[in-house]
Amino acid sequence: MERERGIGTKCLHLESEEGSFDHYGAISYPIYQTATYAHPGVGQSTGYDYSRLQNPTREQLEKVVASLEKGIDALAMSSGMAAIALLMEIFRPGDHIIVDADLYGGSIRLFRNISEKNGITFTSIDCYKDDVAACIRENTRAIYIETPTNPMMHVTDIAALAAIAGERDILLIVDNTFLSPYFQNPLELGADIVVHSGTKYLGGHNDTLAGFLVTNREDISEKFRFLIKTTGAGLSPFDSWLILRGIKTLGIRMDRAQENAFLIANWLKGQEAVTQVLYPGLPEHPGYEIMKRQARGFGGMLTFQVKDKEFALSILGKVRLIRYAESLGGVETLITYPYTQTHADVPEEIRVKNGITQQTLRLSVGIEDGADLLEELSDVFHKS
Numbered sequence: 001m002e003r004e005r006g007i008g009t010k011c012l013h014l015e016s017e018e019g020s021f022d023h024y025g026a027i028s029y030p031i032y033q034t035a036t037y038a039h040p041g042v043g044q045s046t047g048y049d050y051s052r053l054q055n056p057t058r059e060q061l062e063k064v065v066a067s068l069e070k071g072i073d074a075l076a077m078s079s080g081m082a083a084i085a086l087l088m089e090i091f092r093p094g095d096h097i098i099v100d101a102d103l104y105g106g107s108i109r110l111f112r113n114i115s116e117k118n119g120i121t122f123t124s125i126d127c128y129k130d131d132v133a134a135c136i137r138e139n140t141r142a143i144y145i146e147t148p149t150n151p152m153m154h155v156t157d158i159a160a161l162a163a164i165a166g167e168r169d170i171l172l173i174v175d176n177t178f179l180s181p182y183f184q185n186p187l188e189l190g191a192d193i194v195v196h197s198g199t200k201y202l203g204g205h206n207d208t209l210a211g212f213l214v215t216n217r218e219d220i221s222e223k224f225r226f227l228i229k230t231t232g233a234g235l236s237p238f239d240s241w242l243i244l245r246g247i248k249t250l251g252i253r254m255d256r257a258q259e260n261a262f263l264i265a266n267w268l269k270g271q272e273a274v275t276q277v278l279y280p281g282l283p284e285h286p287g288y289e290i291m292k293r294q295a296r297g298f299g300g301m302l303t304f305q306v307k308d309k310e311f312a313l314s315i316l317g318k319v320r321l322i323r324y325a326e327s328l329g330g331v332e333t334l335i336t337y338p339y340t341q342t343h344a345d346v347p348e349e350i351r352v353k354n355g356i357t358q359q360t361l362r363l364s365v366g367i368e369d370g371a372d373l374l375e376e377l378s379d380v381f382h383k384s
């Protein structure tokens, strides 16, 4: 069997196009800034008719993402939420979906406010520990998870869940934003659909919104293609090019972010004001062994709890190099306060149950020099 290329190489080269030339031999894929395409003759097409259906730059990006996630098709959309909203259109009124309790706040908001209104019902459980099989009903069509979860970093065994779902012909959907395809490939572990906010690690520079749906099933790909053509949230040519460019450095960015995350996680562990450090790369993390089995790394996201609300707020007020901002997965280190930011719209009882309190802080560790990040944290923690 031919050896499979490493993912670092796949971020740069599509094997199917190896050695091929466009007109000028451009190394960077061109931006086809066009809405429509002329036909060579009656009944003929260049393969492109109108950019809502497909655009060459978007298609190039989709091929790269499909290759990284080992899917047969990927769709690039205008944001992660646009991708998840389109995904929900494959379900019908009366369908039931099991969702992880600890999800990106925007996903919870979409499910509760839009999908429920459209007749879809949800059961929200902790997929990393609860009995998922026991929650399956006759009309259950899908299980929707993130692993590690946002922000509590719970780790779910994807293959084990895929076995439960597969037996009953239920779709397993995994939002793989936190680890990116560089560290984890859910489709290989038995998932049917992978979701990404491309705004995060794939784009990687905190400058572009994007979202992806990836699948390895022909029937699902067909449904998605119909939906993107019909509802129209495909990613623009220029933004497609920005994400393509971001992906070229995905590997080195993820490696560096992870290296810094380890440094910071260990530093935080030594701080008196920190009551808990949630990073799945720490051997004491309950998901550590599963992560070692199903992922190639632990990522650059970590959450920690501090002694009280006042201390959490003082950290947010003092950071300079680290920026107090929503979002994650970019080259710049960001600190987020899930309670009032990403998870503000999640009902209080769910936040409490999930452990998101006014003492919870989340770091998206960037690629700065580790020593500078530690110096910043030391100042923030210890200087008044």
Ligand SMILES: *Cc1c(COP(=O)(O)O)cnc(C)c1O
Pocket: 079, 080, 081, 082, 104, 106, 107, 146, 150, 175, 177, 178, 196, 197, 198, 199, 200, 209, 210, 211, 328
């Ligand atoms: C940001 C995010 C989303 C939503 O993506 P947008 O690009 O902001 O629309 C979905 N899931 C996760 C895990 C995210 O972090």
